[in-house]
Amino acid sequence: MERLERVRPMFAQDLDEVAAKMTQDTFVRFKCSFGGEAFVPEDLRLPVPGLASNFDSLDTGIKDSKLILKVDEIRRIFDQQIDALFSLIDQQPQIVQSRFPYEMINYLILFGGLSSSAYVQRRVRDRYEHVIEPKFRNARNMKMLVASEPQLAVVHGLVLARAQAYRTGTEFLAQRCSPVSYGIVCREPYDPKRHQGQMIVQDEHDKRLWAADQIAWIVKKGDVFSVNQGASQFYQMKLGIGEDRVPWKMRIAMSTLAVDRLPKTIKDAGAKIACEVKFALNARDFRMKNARWYQLKAPYLTGEFEVRLILGTGLKFEVWSKDRLLSKGHEEIRVDWVQASGIPSFTAAKDGSRMYRVQQSS
Structure with missing residues (x-):
């Protein structure tokens, strides 16, 4: 470039x-x-x-x-990519060894476009197979395998898995292990000890203090959960009169850090925004507070909704109110949610980070 x-x-x-x-x-x-x-x-x-x-x-x-x-130029480009690949591969035996100290890793399987290169294959073998002193104790006998068609392996696997699910009604891989952590950017009730130095806001409706830009992790790295069930959390939000008629957006955070080092807020190192979930609310999703004549405080709306993490060939987030979907799905987590018919324009969607997590209603 x-x-x-x-x-x-x-x-x-x-x-x-x-x-x-x-x-x-x-x-x-x-x-x-x-x-x-x-x-x-x-x-x-x-x-x-x-x-x-x-x-x-x-x-x-x-x-x-x-x-x-030049050939040397191309080799340097390859080496940069391979070195990045090695750093990712090296993390995996470390993770396995920390969680399952007596388990041995037998195979390293290469697939994807880069795996088609004989140069890449040779570099990988030299690092993990042809070594006198293996880098990792639990991978000392590890062998490298290459998919028959590396560039098409993922597509073939997805097609076969979908075909089996269609024929038998059962998923080929009924459970998934999350490689990263995903969470919802929201508010938490202010705690002077927990939230020192963080941004504190006062709710304009009930005057309570809240810690802003917190992350409620809906799934953590290494969590195993069912494809059919996914995961979910419940949230509440307070709105001024009329705010139920405007579109909103919810930020999804992600982190690759270990579970014991997960960021507390979206501003912490290791946290970043994966996507924004855009949705529309309706008056029937909310209850009016301070609506009686003898209540001196200004009226406002409060409502509860559910954030669901859905697994398929990719990862999706959905916002539900009771049995009603408030937003439409997207193909990948990095793609913004597609605008649904009948939902207001999202070009100026308001930030929904004022919402806060609650326990599931009985």
Whole structure:
């Protein structure tokens, strides 16, 4: 991207689109064959879409409208990705050893596009198989296996699992273990000892003090739960008169930290926003407070709803009020919720972080 940026005025297309086109076809074939027995170490020449024919730029390594990547350059790119992969793989034996100290890891299975590369396979074998002193005691006899079609392995697995569920009515993997923690950004009743130095707000309706931007973890890293049941939490929210007619958004937090180090607030290190769940409320979801003539305080609305975590091929969050869905699903957790028909526009949805968790109603 840096080299393309230098010749940016020479073409009108978006740089991300140009880079995406350049990494198809020829690049994919080169990537898969890199380091293999039949691989001939020569420079890779990638046509740059949008450049005029016969365009040369020596300082950016472009000749005849083709970006030239040296073999050593490509190897460095591979090594950066492989080193990141190693850091992720190394965490897994540590986790297993801490939770199951007497269990041994027998196999490391590679799948996905990067696993097609013979160079990647050799680097992985050299690190985890062909070693005199294994890095991890519980992985000293670990062998590497490669899926028959690494690039399609995940898709094949999802199709087979869905086909079995359709035919038999049972899930292939009835339980899932969460690799990360997910939570809801909300308020907690203010506790001077727990919430020192944190942002404290006063509820405009009942004047109680609350700690803002807290995280209520709905599922924690390593939790095992049923695909059919998922997980859920109940929340309450207080609204001013008329606020039930505007759209709201709820922030979903995530963290990859160990359970004993989970962040308390969304501003803590290790916490980040995974997505925003957007939903609409209705007057029937709320009860009026201070509505009688003899009550001097201003009236307001209070209501309870349920946040459900749904498992499928991906991860979804839904907001329910009794038996009524308040929002529509999305494909992945990183994609914003799709606007539903009959729900107000979400372009200016209000922040719903004022909600607070409650125990399930009887």
